[in-house]
Amino acid sequence: MSFRISVSGAAADAVRATVPTLITDLVASGITAQDPALWGQAVEAEAALRLGWTESVTVSRPLVAEIVELRAALQARGVTQIALAGMGGSSLAPEVITRTAGVDLTVLDATDPGQVLSALNDNLAGTALVVSSKSGSTVETDSQRRVFERAYRDIGIDPAERIIVVTDPGSPLEASAREAGYRVFNADPTVGGRYSALTAFGLVPSGLAGVDIGALLDEAESISPALAVDSPENPGLVLGAAIAAASPRRDKLAIVSDGTHIVGFADWVEQLIAESTGKLGTGILPVVLELDAPELTEALPDLQLVRVVADAGTELFAETGDEIRVSGTLGAQFLVWEYATVVAGRLLGINPFDQPDVESAKIATRGLLDARPAPEPAAFIADGIEVRGTPHVIGAASDLASAIDALLEELGPDGYVAVQAYVDRLALPELAEIRNKLAVLAKRPVTFGWGPRFLHSTGQFHKGGPATAVYLQILATPAEDLEIPERPFTFGELIQAQASGDASVLAEHGRPVLTLTLTQPKQNISTLFRALA
Missing domain, CATH: 3.40.50.10490 (Glucose-6-phosphate isomerase like protein; domain 1)
Structure with a gap:
């Protein structure tokens, strides 16, 4: 399989106790069918508008050829590198995708003047800028776009030849970008930012930078059937139960990269889980750790360990230890963790799609x-x-x-x-x-x-x-x-x-x-x- 998971200790107990109920309630098939009632009546209206990520692989397929074609056109104009102005899900997914593929991408998710100047001064004439914002009103991204536009004009380059915009249809950014003559990719408005790794937000900057995004979609597609089935082996149900259903609950989730080929994955997971679950006085706090982190020797009772490894093995329940081990391709990891996060939201009794604070x-x-x-x-x-x-x-x-x-x-x-x-x-x-x-x-x-x-x-x-x-x-x-x-x-x-x-x-x-x-x-x-x- 393109994804494997192994659980032991408290996580294994949580899986055994919780997954049968999730199966009875048809949670996995309900997520795939985009059933907004899974998180309760109070959440239903918003959930109905936020489940498009379950179809991201299919919806995103036509983008691949467009992105490859644009990459060739940019190269013909002398573009040799890509910069990305974006925040949150708009930057974290492309960052892990390109780093894992070994492809250069300048990620500008900062407002420190020195960091912005570093991006501006790094081969500006040979750089194209992707501006990514769902709402089109994010102050950081708007500010970054403005300073790049001026810098391009200062060296005699029309910004319309260098700036590509990814945004939701109907956003203020879409209107201004089209008026300015920028190439615009519309993202699926039914996908929230932190669930957008396999949409235009993840694919456009990564593909323009040189990643094989078709292969990334293939990886995600390979795990999709297993995620749609109400089964004890469904990795989304198992992972969701393991991180959210321990008794007593462990509300800190230590994420350690331990031999995986994926670079920076924990930073993406951190945003997905923290922003999805941290509300109403509850939640799961991801804690990104290195192998030598002091917390790993403290035996903290509220800390659940997840290791992202090269091979989690074929057995679901490990006989020893007290941890969660996951392995797999990057595309599969994206989709499994998205399923697991909304399953965790159901178990916690919160809305996994909003970010009120x-x-x-x-x-x-x-x-x-x-x-x-x-x-x-x-x-x-x-x-x-x-x-x-x-x-x-x-x-x-x-x-x-x-x-x-x-x-x-x-x-x-x-x-x-x-x-x-x-x-x-x-x-x-x-x-x-x-x-x-x-x-x-x-x-x-x-x-x-x-x-x-x-x-x-x-x-x-x-x-x-x-x-x-x-x-x-x-x-x-x-x-x-x-x-x-x-x-x-x-x-x-x-x-x-x-x-x-x-x-x-x-x-x-x-x-x-x-x-x-x-x-x-x-x-x-x-x-x-x-x-x-």
Whole structure:
């Protein structure tokens, strides 16, 4: 098979106890038939408009030839690389598809001015830009498009020769793109962003970059019959039960790549599950871990381990261990995890298709961009790091180490730490090492997200899921800012507003927040790491 799963321990018990009921209720065949009643009456209206992903393989087939033809046309115009402006599902799926295929794709899911400038300065004349946005109004993507349009004109290139748009039919972006003469691919409006890997959002940038997207669809198609059958061996039912039905439930899902050929898959799964399930005070929190992660030796009772491996074996129930093991092709993995996530939504009693708390951070950001108040003064400055935070965290702290200690003291026995890094991840990749350092101190799961990318991923869970987390925001003073054409704010102001807006929403929800601003990022990271020693 193109997908295999093996379960043991608590996950195996959950599968044995839950899958028979899912079969009796005809859940698998109901999902395939796009039955909106599976998640309850309150969800039915939205579910009726959000199940198109079950037919993505069939619907997307005609796109393959169009994308291949456009790729050849772009190459004839001197295009040698593809950049992607998109957020959330619009960027995470193409990123894992191209990385797994070993194909270059510049993914611009950032608003840090340094990271945007890096994309602009990387062979602009030989680059085509794919602009992906379902709504067409995403502030990050709109800003990225504007700055690329200006940059193309500045070097004498008509943007219509270089910009390709992927959006829903009838969106504001579609109207403006067609007026500007851009090539437009309409996506299926019945597919939510995080379920769109096998639609135009995943396929257009990946195919233009050089991936064999026909083969990717073949991989997904090969597992489709098994997912449609109400059977004990249905991998979507088994995986959904394993991640959501343990008793007591394990609401942190550690995802470890352990020998798989798929690159970066856990980041895609993180967005799919966190944004789909983290609401109404419940949910499943994916925690992306490396093989040496401290959490894996802590025997945490609320952490369920998933290993993405080269071969999960042929037996469904493993005799030893306490984990979930999955293997398979990338296309099959996409489809199985989508089925499993909506099955988990049914088991949790939530709507797996909405994201009610994502909008709150966007509203706060827009408010700050409109008003642009003076920055909140730092509570204190430690070796060039400005320290701010909610009152219970800052308290009597007078140095960096005591501020971090105060944040961790707010962490309960079932909590987690969320690190949110609003910095240029190309210039400061070493900052990600803070995740393991905090996990050693906290002895609890730690998530790490690059901002504002994570706002379209775990951001929903942080505000809508259980109120058990503490939040460490890390910002950096940019070395150079960048204007956004026809907008009254710069990229530097935008990323600052996004961080401040999210911090304010978290504080309103009663979440403890510590914000550290690195005024000299490279030097300050060493200082920060010493405070965690």
